[in-house]
Amino acid sequence: MVPISYHLILSGILFTIGVTGVLLRRNIIIIFMSIELMLNAVNLSFVALARHFGSMDGQIIVFFVMSVAAAEVAVGLAIILLVFRGKATVNADELNLMRW
Amino acid sequence: MDFVTFFALAIPLVIIAAMVIAHPSPIYSALFLVLTLFLLAVYFLFLDAHLVAALQIIVYAGAIMVLFLFVIMLLNLQSDPQRLHQQGLGRIAIIGGVVLVAELLLLLQRSSSGAADTPLPDKFGTVEALGTQLFTTYLLPFEVTGILLLVAVVGAVVLAKR
Amino acid sequence: MTDFIITLTLTILTIVMVLNLGVMLLWVERKGSAILQDRIGANRAAIFGKLPFNLGIVNTMIADPIKLFTKEDFVPLGADKLLHTLAPVIGLLPLLVTFIVIPFGDILVIGGREIRLQAANLNVGILYVLAMVSLSVYGVVLGGWASNNRWSLLGGIRGAAQMISYEIPLGLSLIGIVLTFGSLDLQEIARAQGQLIGGWIPAWGIFYQPLAFLIFLAAGIAESKRIPFDLPEAESELISGYFTEYSGSKQSMFMLGDFIEAIIVAGLITTLFFGGWQVPFLLRDGFHFPWGGTLALPSLLVTLLQVGSFSIKVIFFCWLQIMIRWTLPRFRYDQLINLGWKILLPLSLFNVMATALVIILFE
Numbered sequence: 232m233v234p235i236s237y238h239l240i241l242s243g244i245l246f247t248i249g250v251t252g253v254l255l256r257r258n259i260i261i262i263f264m265s266i267e268l269m270l271n272a273v274n275l276s277f278v279a280l281a282r283h284f285g286s287m288d289g290q291i292i293v294f295f296v297m298s299v300a301a302a303e304v305a306v307g308l309a310i311i312l313l314v315f316r317g318k319a320t321v322n323a324d325e326l327n328l329m330r331w
Numbered sequence: 332m333d334f335v336t337f338f339a340l341a342i343p344l345v346i347i348a349a350m351v352i353a354h355p356s357p358i359y360s361a362l363f364l365v366l367t368l369f370l371l372a373v374y375f376l377f378l379d380a381h382l383v384a385a386l387q388i389i390v391y392a393g394a395i396m397v398l399f400l401f402v403i404m405l406l407n408l409q410s411d412p413q414r415l416h417q418q419g420l421g422r423i424a425i426i427g428g429v430v431l432v433a434e435l436l437l438l439l440q441r442s443s444s445g446a447a448d449t450p451l452p453d454k455f456g457t458v459e460a461l462g463t464q465l466f467t468t469y470l471l472p473f474e475v476t477g478i479l480l481l482v483a484v485v486g487a488v489v490l491a492k493r
Numbered sequence: 494m495t496d497f498i499i500t501l502t503l504t505i506l507t508i509v510m511v512l513n514l515g516v517m518l519l520w521v522e523r524k525g526s527a528i529l530q531d532r533i534g535a536n537r538a539a540i541f542g543k544l545p546f547n548l549g550i551v552n553t554m555i556a557d558p559i560k561l562f563t564k565e566d567f568v569p570l571g572a573d574k575l576l577h578t579l580a581p582v583i584g585l586l587p588l589l590v591t592f593i594v595i596p597f598g599d600i601l602v603i604g605g606r607e608i609r610l611q612a613a614n615l616n617v618g619i620l621y622v623l624a625m626v627s628l629s630v631y632g633v634v635l636g637g638w639a640s641n642n643r644w645s646l647l648g649g650i651r652g653a654a655q656m657i658s659y660e661i662p663l664g665l666s667l668i669g670i671v672l673t674f675g676s677l678d679l680q681e682i683a684r685a686q687g688q689l690i691g692g693w694i695p696a697w698g699i700f701y702q703p704l705a706f707l708i709f710l711a712a713g714i715a716e717s718k719r720i721p722f723d724l725p726e727a728e729s730e731l732i733s734g735y736f737t738e739y740s741g742s743k744q745s746m747f748m749l750g751d752f753i754e755a756i757i758v759a760g761l762i763t764t765l766f767f768g769g770w771q772v773p774f775l776l777r778d779g780f781h782f783p784w785g786g787t788l789a790l791p792s793l794l795v796t797l798l799q800v801g802s803f804s805i806k807v808i809f810f811c812w813l814q815i816m817i818r819w820t821l822p823r824f825r826y827d828q829l830i831n832l833g834w835k836i837l838l839p840l841s842l843f844n845v846m847a848t849a850l851v852i853i854l855f856e
Binding site: 232233235236237238239240241243244245247248249250251252254255256258260261263264265267268271274275278279281282283284285287288290291293294295297298299300301302303304305306308309310311312313315321 | 332333334337341344345348349351352357360361364367368371374375378379380382383386387390391394395398399402403405406408411420421423424425427428431432435436439440448449450451452455456460461464465469472476479480482483484486487490491493
């Protein structure tokens with residue numbers, strides 16, 4: 232049996248990779264994918280803790296996180312497509328129309 | 332889950348997740364993310380979460396990532412070799428990442444959760460267990476999530492019609 | 494250790510059976526379509542000029558695969574080599590591993606040991622099948638993209654949109670069956686169909702859920718992109734749609750995927766709606782007729798009868814899909830999407846609600 236800290240450390244490393252992706256890349260689709268990676272890291276820690284404490288609550292929360300992530304991706308990608316129609320770029324540095 | 336299985340899954344997970352953010356081509360990033368989600372589903376199977384693993388593949392790897400691939404193909408995004416040339420933010424991001432991992436490891440070492448795993452109830456992680464909880468204790472969040480998905484569908488259709 | 498060997502043997506047996514049936518379906522399609530269209534079909538290649546009686550078997554099952562595998566394997570100019578090679582593999586592999594949850598018999602008693610004739614005993618069997626069907630969308634999407642050809646891309650996107658639209662009625666129509674039989678495990682559902690309604694009629698899923706059967710059949714044929722839903726592959730419009738730029742063994746993987754998905758749909762219809770391996774009135778120790786007579790049979794014969802009944806039903810539904818293919822014209826794309834979202838989806842939701850209502854009222 233692997234101690235629970237191993238699962239949580241793995242979840243933390245995946246989360247950090249997601250954060251680094253959001254800060255490092257300029258393509259907003261890749262930023263969106265890094266956000267999905269962060270959500271999955273959190274799902275991983277929920278499932279590991281659910282098993283550690285023997286309670287189903289962790290898996291229920293994973294269920295809700297997945298449905299919210301699906302809704303968020305649908306609307307987010309629609310917004311990205313609209314933005315692309317206006318400005319023909321997906322580089323986050325150039326999408327500054329809302330500045331002042 | 333024993334140590335061999337853990338490391339056999341964890342090391343590829345970390346490497347492939349790093350490839351998601353580091354590869355120049357967006358299509359390859361999306362495909363690496365699909366592979367990460369698939370490996371996570373296998374990981375969930377070893378953690379006695381059968382329904383969550385199946386849902387991960389059906390919802391995440393089978394629907395959400397297909398949407399991502401559609402958008403990348405529609406926008407015809409090409410490889411971007413200039414992706415990691417940031418002025419100062421790149422170095423700060425990497426240093427911040429290392430600091431975050433160090434913090435997490437330190438915190439986990441200090442918290443002495445050496446308690447053994449609680450013995451699992453019968454039918455843990457099966458559809459019956461999840462379904463019973465979902466329709467009794469968590470009924471309100473379940474219905475609200477339904478409305479949330481309806482709002483998302485309507486919103487996506489409205490945005491796409493513009 | 495013995496368990497591992499048994500599971501390994503069952504898995505290999507299942508996959509080999511499926512691959513063989515896929516190649517045989519190619520021959521059935523050629524000859525069946527020829528008979529339907531009042532022509533003879535392929536009958537030239539034969540052994541010693543006469544065997545096997547000009548049925549076209551040597552043509553389709555021996556010469557065609559040899560031709561396909563020895564053709565030149567090229568990657569189009571400007572296309573991504575890795576993705577071009579990966580697409581047919583991703584398209585085929587999830588479909589092949591779907592079969593390990595479909596039971597082809599009850600139990601086999603060898604030397605006092607009971608072997609379940611189902612390669613993998615998952616308690617979320619139906620969800621596993623749906624998951625693997627969702628993964629096979631990637632083969633279409635990547636195949637269209639990696640060909641560096643805008644018509645292939647168009648076919649690929651159309652195909653993927655069609656597949657994800659029809660996954661929803663596919664899954665929803667199965668919820669009625671899950672509600673009726675109370676389990677997601679396919680072996681349990683097949684076993685539960687051995688009871689008798691009113692003492693005479695076997696409790697097959699088709700009698701409980703006729704609407705779900707029709708929806709599942711339509712959604713399954715749409716999912717495998719066969720005619721009348723084959724616009725992504727429209728042979729007279731897009732040449733081969735998303736697999737235009739493929740030749741040789743990669744094209745054979747796509748075509749085999751087509752037949753294997755037809756076999757999956759046939760296998761699922763058999764298991765969920767037509768009793769799987771159940772022969773009416775046959776229990777583990779022999780026939781128990783409702784008018785009182787019994788006929789005791791050795792368990793090996795019972796197992797053989799059950800496996801035979803499963804095979805006959807699967808072959809019947811494959812043949813049905815082939816007949817449908819050569820009878821109906823092709824849908825236009827907007828008609829196709831209209832059918833999926835505006836007709837099949839509300840019907841399957843209505844089916845779920847009606848089933849739940851009936852179960853509560855007659856509980």
